[in-house]
Amino acid sequence: xxxxxxxxxxxxxxxxxxxxxxxxxxxxxxxxxxxxxxxxxxxxxxxxxxxxxxxxxxxxxxxxxxxxxxxxxxxxxxxxxxxxxxxxxxxxxxxxxxxxxxxxxxxxxxxxxxxxxxxxxxxxxxxxxxxxxxxxxxxxxxxxxxxxxxxxxxxxxxxxxxxxxxxxxxxxxxxxxxxxxxxxxxxxxxxxxxxxxxxxxxx
Numbered sequence: 001x002x003x004x005x006x007x008x009x010x011x012x013x014x015x016x017x018x019x020x021x022x023x024x025x026x027x028x029x030x031x032x033x034x035x036x037x038x039x040x041x042x043x044x045x046x047x048x049x050x051x052x053x054x055x056x057x058x059x060x061x062x063x064x065x066x067x068x069x070x071x072x073x074x075x076x077x078x079x080x081x082x083x084x085x086x087x088x089x090x091x092x093x094x095x096x097x098x099x100x101x102x103x104x105x106x107x108x109x110x111x112x113x114x115x116x117x118x119x120x121x122x123x124x125x126x127x128x129x130x131x132x133x134x135x136x137x138x139x140x141x142x143x144x145x146x147x148x149x150x151x152x153x154x155x156x157x158x159x160x161x162x163x164x165x166x167x168x169x170x171x172x173x174x175x176x177x178x179x180x181x182x183x184x185x186x187x188x189x190x191x192x193x194x195x196x197x198x199x200x201x202x203x
Contacts, residue, residue: 019062
């Protein structure tokens with residue numbers, strides 16, 4: 001149990017480091033006045049394939065890193081990831097079969113993509129609430145106000161955030177799918193075991 005905990009703490013630390021580093025080096029898609037950094041959520045999504053503990057630890061670690069290095073709104077948006085990360089990781093613990101289709105990894109996995117969509121909606125809604133609070137307090141750049149609330153919050157933060165989440169979760173899913181046979185990813189391991197048990201029952 002102690003070795004298991006140390007392993008998860010180490011993985012959490014590595015993912016936290018990635019979560020802070022990625023926004024600094026990855027390309028940004030700018031749709032004024034917002035910008036979206038490719039793969040910025042990938043470490044949190046990968047953490048969800050381990051456990052709720054790892055997912056929460058990675059969110060808290062990255063949010064703390066942003067609190068001391070960036071603006072409060074960016075840090076609070078990162079902290080809002082606690083909601084989707086905990087819900088998503090907890091659901092995967094109970095339903096690991098979502099990550100495989102007929103016992104195999106594929107991006108064309110309808111159940112996982114539906115899960116991805118639901119997580120994306122939760123993700124975007126939480127960030128919209130954070131940005132809305134800053135918007136109504138008058139703490140946003142003038143460009144946000146010149147474009148209006150509907151466009152900047154609902155279109156950019158809402159729809160744009162949802163698309164960003166869907167893309168990043170698929171990147172994380174692809175990375176996990178490429179690694180799970182060589183590297184112990186608990187959710188994938190549980191899914192494989194479930195599939196083997198099901199095949200035995202059917203046989």
